[in-house]
Amino acid sequence: MSTQRHKTSNPYEDKFGYSRAVRKGPFIFVSGTTSIDTSSGEVLYPESAYEQSLKIFSEIMLAVEALGGSKGDLVRVRMFVAEETDSEGVGRALKEVFGEVAPAATMVFGLGFVSPDMRVEVEADAVVL
Numbered sequence: 372m373s374t375q376r377h378k379t380s381n382p383y384e385d386k387f388g389y390s391r392a393v394r395k396g397p398f399i400f401v402s403g404t405t406s407i408d409t410s411s412g413e414v415l416y417p418e419s420a421y422e423q424s425l426k427i428f429s430e431i432m433l434a435v436e437a438l439g440g441s442k443g444d445l446v447r448v449r450m451f452v453a454e455e456t457d458s459e460g461v462g463r464a465l466k467e468v469f470g471e472v473a474p475a476a477t478m479v480f481g482l483g484f485v486s487p488d489m490r491v492e493v494e495a496d497a498v499v500l
């Protein structure tokens with residue numbers, strides 16, 4: 372069974388040595404994704420967990436599609452949120468983007484990230500059958 376890797380120009384991928392997403396057989400695993408502007412390395416929307424989440428979900432779908440998957444193949448998301456007060460915005464973005472898919476989901480609060488401007492980080496899994 373072959374392994375496919377998807378990399379982006381996110382500076383943390385090279386710095387820490389990981390792929391944005393990996394496909395092994397029918398399974399796609401998307402690494403923790405934040406709202407990084409890959410051309411500048413800056414965190415986008417530092418004041419809005421909602422806007423960060425929309426950017427993150429867009430990046431996740433680009434990675435899934437790059438490895439042959441689609442929105443309907445998404446089965447699980449794990450959302451890591453710095454502040455509990457941001458849960459409403461993150462949840463609203465999840466429902467707007469993936470509501471019809473209704474993936475299994477977890478949201479955890481009270482975490483620090485590699486940049487204090489990051490409010491949200493999301494991992495995702497997809498299964499392509």
